[in-house]
Amino acid sequence: MNDTATSSPETLRARMVDHIQHGFWPACERVADAMRTVPRHLFVPDATLEEAYDDQSVITKRDATGAALSCASTPAIVAMMLDQLDIQPGQRILEIGAGTGYNAALLAHLTGPNGYVTTVDIDPNITGGARRGLDNNGYQHVHVATRDGALGDTEHIPYDRLIVTVGAWDLPAPWWTQLAPGGRLVAPLRWRGQTQSVAFTYDGAQMISDSMGLCGFVPMLGQDGEHTGYVDPDGHVSLYWDEDQNIDTTGLLGICTQPKAATWSGVTVRGEEPFDRIWLHLSATEPGTCRIAADKTATTSGLCTPAVGIRSPAIAENASLAYLTTRRLPDADDARFELGATGHGTVGADLAERLCAQIRNWDTDRTTPPTITAYANNTKPDHINLFTIRKTDCRLVIKF
Structure with missing residues (x-):
């Protein structure tokens, strides 16, 4: 096989997915298929093909000091979070943090023609880039909105799934009201100095975790806890x-x-x-x-x-x-x-x-995670619990 064939986007994409499937969090086959299909390199045009399909994040915007403001997340973390989200065909999805539009394209692939995906971001430059990437790659039906992600998006509520692709210190009140009972929320949640991608199921009164994995994300603006x-x-x-x-x-x-x-x-x-x-x-x-x-x-x-x-x-x-x-x-x-x-x-x-x-x-027991129960502050009275972690819009109780 010649060098062109071995370094083609299709070959590199397949290699990327194979690496993920032999890594710390193998994804379900539907997620793996989506990542084999959606061309990541077309959403990060300033990166080389090798960079686009390495298991690394691709920084797409920095501030004046050089700190990252937006990026295409590491593929292994993308796969883990999509696996945690457990998307089913036909569902309505809200994504907080538009990034390059690549993750929204994966969401659209997983929901299929009868599903609906909304992605929001506070930065108009980021939503503009995501809109172009989605349009150029056949995902014109994905809704892109420029707004504060903490407010979610009321235009297509209720959502069956909500995924956060920026570091979240809190679970804002609008996310609770916009997620349907029985829905799932996956967020890179930060507490006590660490960030874990936590998957919650919402029962209409509280959110209960069933999986988590260590990760790191650009922090969400406006959450200064x-x-x-x-x-x-x-x-x-x-x-x-x-x-x-x-x-x-x-x-x-x-x-x-x-x-x-x-x-x-x-x-x-x-x-x-x-x-x-x-x-x-x-x-x-x-x-x-x-x-x-x-x-x-x-x-x-x-x-x-x-x-x-x-x-x-x-x-x-x-x-x-x-x-x-x-x-x-x-x-x-x-x-x-x-x-x-x-x-x-x-x-x-x-x-x-x-x-x-x-x-x-x-x-x-090195592998079993704790159960995290999140209570919205306006729906649950104060806990008499030394280890309740108090945030602005929610409280966390962690139990092994």
Whole structure:
């Protein structure tokens, strides 16, 4: 076979789907077929064919600082979320975040000729580009609207499915009223410093999750419930926490220079084995769960050594802190690491022990996710529950 044939869009697209199907979240065959059919490269014309069909996001708009404002999401994450959405032919779909129009084209393929797809975005440049991409590729019937995604779209309610393709800190009230009872909502929901693509079923009063997977998305504009602050005076170590948490980084400034209390859990992982669900256990049990991020200067100097430098779970309590860390086991036959925690401050050792307790809880069942129940704030009275996570329009209760 010549080089042209092996690098054709059809061949690269098939290879992309094969990679997805052998990855961390194989999609159902209907989703795989949609991704084999819809030409991703035509929705990202500034990317090369190889870039269009690599398992990576393609940035399509940046701000003045270079930060991404819009992109075509990583194909594996696209496949996971579509699989979670469980689209059936003939359904009405609302997408929040128009992107390039590629995801809306996949939605239209899955709903078929009797379905209806609406995609909305607050940025007219993005909706204009999505409209052109859809029109140029035979998806003129997809409705594209320029509006605040938090408001949804009332023009074609109720929707059987609602999918959010921007990072959501909250589940705004209009989404609840526009989704039909029995419908499904899939959103990259952010809490306690992490983002999980959570699939909810709506029963008309509450939303109950049945699956989730770690992901990352450009944040949705207007949802400012997450705070950040430095705990290192030179700006090398920062925390991310939610507005309902009693965390004050001024009391933690310089915490990483205080004596360390290292605790090891006895739980090990191989080099590429995921352990992000420890974060879920922490968010269900520890009110001070947050995210710690240390830059290269901090990690190489030993000032702060989280398990994953830019994104690891931590517990903050008053003027003390503990975070997840790892150490390589030199005598292991394979690349194996032990999970543990490093604590600083008056109760840092206790926080490290509590973090290790959740590592051990995770180790008893590494794959089963918790159940997240979301209650709309205007339909559910306040919970007397220490671990209720309070947002502007909803409250989350997480249980294993």
